[in-house]
Amino acid sequence: MITIKELKKSFNGLEVLRGVNLSIPEGKVTFIMGQSGTGKSVLLKHIVGLLKPDSGEIWFENKDITKLSEKELQKIRRKIGFLFQEGALFDSMTVKENVMFPLKEHFKMPKSEMEKTAEELLSAVDLLSAKDKYPSELSGGMKKRAALARTLALRPQVVLFDEPTTGLDPILQVSILELIKNLKEKYNLTCVIVSHDLNLAFKFADYIAFLHQGVIIEVGTPEEIKTSTNEFVKKFIESALV
Numbered sequence: 657m658i659t660i661k662e663l664k665k666s667f668n669g670l671e672v673l674r675g676v677n678l679s680i681p682e683g684k685v686t687f688i689m690g691q692s693g694t695g696k697s698v699l700l701k702h703i704v705g706l707l708k709p710d711s712g713e714i715w716f717e718n719k720d721i722t723k724l725s726e727k728e729l730q731k732i733r734r735k736i737g738f739l740f741q742e743g744a745l746f747d748s749m750t751v752k753e754n755v756m757f758p759l760k761e762h763f764k765m766p767k768s769e770m771e772k773t774a775e776e777l778l779s780a781v782d783l784l785s786a787k788d789k790y791p792s793e794l795s796g797g798m799k800k801r802a803a804l805a806r807t808l809a810l811r812p813q814v815v816l817f818d819e820p821t822t823g824l825d826p827i828l829q830v831s832i833l834e835l836i837k838n839l840k841e842k843y844n845l846t847c848v849i850v851s852h853d854l855n856l857a858f859k860f861a862d863y864i865a866f867l868h869q870g871v872i873i874e875v876g877t878p879e880e881i882k883t884s885t886n887e888f889v890k891k892f893i894e895s896a897l898v
């Protein structure tokens with residue numbers, strides 16, 4: 657469980673987060689939705705300590721992440737994986753080398769074991785046949801799957817996804833989310849997904865949270881969100897279903 661309390665963050669006088677409160681339950685898929693530029697990515701970056709808030713707390717395993725030193729954050733980042741929008745693979749490394757990279761950085765294990773682990777992960781994301789390819793040779797969907805395998809290499813408990821399906825066609829969008837859901841079951845992950853896509857959220861979320869004007873205005877199961885009486889949520893749903 658991650659508990660965010662009264663999180664506030666401004667950039668040059670622009671108040672982006674104005675007191676975010678949110679509990680992210682363990683082993684579930686929580687979608688964070690909201691308009692462009694409302695601070696969804698900024699919120700994710702606070703959860704891995706890439707940004708420090710002006711005030712507020714983020715509790716994970718009895719620690720307030722916002723108060724940790726860079727060294728302590730390194731340990732947290734093994735447990736909380738972050739899949740950036742762009743995926744950010746290393747272009748000069750093959751897919752398999754990309755997946756082995758965090759293993760080399762964080763674990764002392766023999767090369768043969770690293771190779772075995774990387775191949776297992778690539779097989780979990782159905783990319784074993786592309787293990788010797790370079791990122792430039794992959795399609796958008798394959799790049800996202802490779803980045804996902806690399807994030808999972810550290811065996812995180814929590815994975816934060818910043819718009820994992822952006823730029824993919826509808827069939828691939830569903831297949832990436834089905835993959836995330838299967839991996840969640842397999843590795844008992846807690847998933848936090850930032851997305852604009854309400855249809856995907858209704859299909860895959862256990863909980864949906866709406867960020868609007870710097871605060872979480874509504875959290876609920878898809879069924880609860882569908883019958884929300886909040887004006888902004890109603891408008892968001894109406895616009896998405898046009």
Ligand SMILES: Nc1ncnc2c1ncn2[C@@H]1O[C@H](COP(=O)(O)OP(=O)(O)OP(=O)(O)O)[C@@H](O)[C@H]1O
Pocket residue numbers: 667672690691692693694695696697698699
């Ligand atoms: N490091 C930064 N320095 C200054 N301003 C920033 C920084 N990071 C984000 N912002 C600003 O914070 C606001 C929220 O940005 P953020 O990327 O979190 O929005 P978002 O909800 O994820 O949007 P989108 O859905 O379009 O990706 C924007 O106005 C952005 O310009």
